[in-house]
Amino acid sequence: QKEVEQNSGPLSVPEGAIASxxxxxxxxxxxxxxxxxxxxxxxxxxxxFIYSNGDKEDGRFTAQLNKASQYVSLLIRDSQPSDSATYLxxxxxxxxxxxxxxxxxxxxxxxTVNP
Amino acid sequence: xxxxxxxxxxxVAKRGQDVALRCDPISGHVSLFWYQQALGQGPEFLxxxxxxxxxxxxxxxxxxxxxxRPEGSVSTLKIQRTxxxxxxxxxxxxxxxxxxYGYTFGSGTRxxxx
Numbered sequence: 001q002k003e004v005e006q007n008s009g010p011l012s013v014p015e016g017a018i019a020s021x022x023x024x025x026x027x028x029x030x031x032x033x034x035x036x037x038x039x040x041x042x043x044x045x046x047x048x049f050i051y052s053n054g055d056k057e058d059g060r061f062t063a064q065l066n067k068a069s070q071y072v073s074l075l076i077r078d079s080q081p082s083d084s085a086t087y088l089x090x091x092x093x094x095x096x097x098x099x100x101x102x103x104x105x106x107x108x109x110x111x112t113v114n115p
Numbered sequence: 116x117x118x119x120x121x122x123x124x125x126x127v128a129k130r131g132q133d134v135a136l137r138c139d140p141i142s143g144h145v146s147l148f149w150y151q152q153a154l155g156q157g158p159e160f161l162x163x164x165x166x167x168x169x170x171x172x173x174x175x176x177x178x179x180x181x182x183x184r185p186e187g188s189v190s191t192l193k194i195q196r197t198x199x200x201x202x203x204x205x206x207x208x209x210x211x212x213x214x215x216y217g218y219t220f221g222s223g224t225r226x227x228x229x
Contacts, residue, residue: 004157034217043206043220044158088157092214101146101171101214105157 002027004091006106019076021109023089033072034090079113086110119221127227128197136192136224140209149192150206197228
């Protein structure tokens, strides 16, 4: 059973601080890792994806991947109240037949940025 | 269209009733997925289409759930004899084909079975 684990939170940070969201996964055979943002009552929105070890930056967001330790994180710099949402980590595994197309999601971490 | 469109936005069904949920993916997107999201949980995979072919239906929870995409565009998820445990948000997502880049979700259909 392939699993994706996230701390459900809530994670509360003050405006302007760095928010750090973490995700671990159960199987080393994973290929791509995704962070989605989901506002309450809305659908998930893709923020970033990463597939190589190291950091990937996009504006205020940085995704970090460490395949040896099987974790992926998302850093949000200069956090804003509008960043308050649930952040979902998702993993894509390649199966032996190359026929897996689905993403496996964690339960999400609720982030609250306080003005 | 510009995004993934789902209808209805909300559906209340009496237990035992059949429901049909519609998804209109982004034009030209080959891949189409259905996910189920219970309150406070992450989306759970239900089924996947590549054009009109249903390549993976391993996530469908029972034989009461059925999905189709007959012409490779619009898809319908049908739930027969709805039960209370079917209450959830049903999300449709579409993609250009390469999972590498993720995919785009629709706004979802919130199903409440009473």
